Amino acid sequence: MPYGVRLARPDELDALPAIEVAADARFRATEYADLVAGYPTTEIADFADAQDRWGLWVAIDGDDRPVGFAHCKPVGRISLYVAQLSVHPDHAGNRLAARMLDRVAAFHGPRGVRRLTLTTFRDIPWNGPYYERIGFREVPDLGAEVFLGRQIAEQVRSGFPRETRMAMARPLVAPLSRGASG
Template sequence: MKSPPEVGQIFAARDRSTAKPGSKDTLTTIDVCVNVNCKDAVIFHAGFTLSGVCHKVALRGHFLHWNQTMQTGDITLRPHRPDEIDALRRIERNAHERYRSLEGFGFTLTAPAIAPERFSTGETIVAEVDNRLSGYILMQPIDGLNYIASIMVEPDLSGRGIGAALLAAAEEKTRQSSLSGTVLATFRQPRWNGPWFRKHGFDSIPEAMIGPGLRAILQRHATFLDMGTREMLWKPAR
């Protein structure tokens, strides 16, 4: 792209190197330029149908906040609204019910839901299915990485690709923001924790990648969790 295009101009092509103005909703790859008077255009690149474009941009190397709606199949992804925080906390409590039958996880049933103020420390994307709030992901930049503080899906909607769609959005956020990778702390088991993330390309984070921010998170977790059951995983940005 030799010169920055118009704000919000949409290109559609399978190879972004030959992208030309075209249809905005039909092709597999959709690149949306959301450049706002800066040298390098910020590009959104994903296999989603866009209903809107980002209008709030940070320079490369900083966390990029977005204001857009994406549709993949019957799942709609969009930024959360402040009046939805209580509903998102209920989704977390419902999701914890999946641990009820597992030995050693009883504490998850009585643990308080994520504090409301946590939603103001990062960015939250919610998922809707048939206009029902179905899941969310909360993330924030820490140590040059995109840290997933929480990802939750309503248990009765498990297996419909909601978690995968939210995770893909987080990874796109990582790329947009020029961060080194996506990172999270999770349980080694059951299958919907560590094994699920590993299935999606995550692996143990190298010790050298754990900066002071992530180390502080692990130290806090150690005050109320058995760290032998935990692992910190990451996926480099691609």
């Protein structure tokens, strides 16, 4: 089946919570099942805000229906935080998460964003290890990363064990400056 990635449209926002819930079902087989099940899904208003700011991208199937999404939020002037990345399990295995993040990077990099960041589980194969395979690296010093430190602290307050959480960043290629040659 052919897939694509594009900015989300306002008429698609109502379809995204079901994708998030279906994607989170993978956690049922982990020790974090109860924690993930109790964590709130993204509000439609949050999706709408991200969509207004070019921070909501969808993976679409051959019928132009969303089957995954990347929900991103600007942090300062040069970072974009991936608040949620979900792919419906019926469409897993097609590199849709990586394709969405690559598209987000290609769009935002030339607009001054220098990195993508996220928080995730350290030990679940489709979390920390997966993100490392697609170019993310652990942020070693959360003391120097106020926003990411707050995200981890909030997740710990919600019941996630601190030792299981990690913040990661993926640098984006800086655009050529005007007048540069090469």
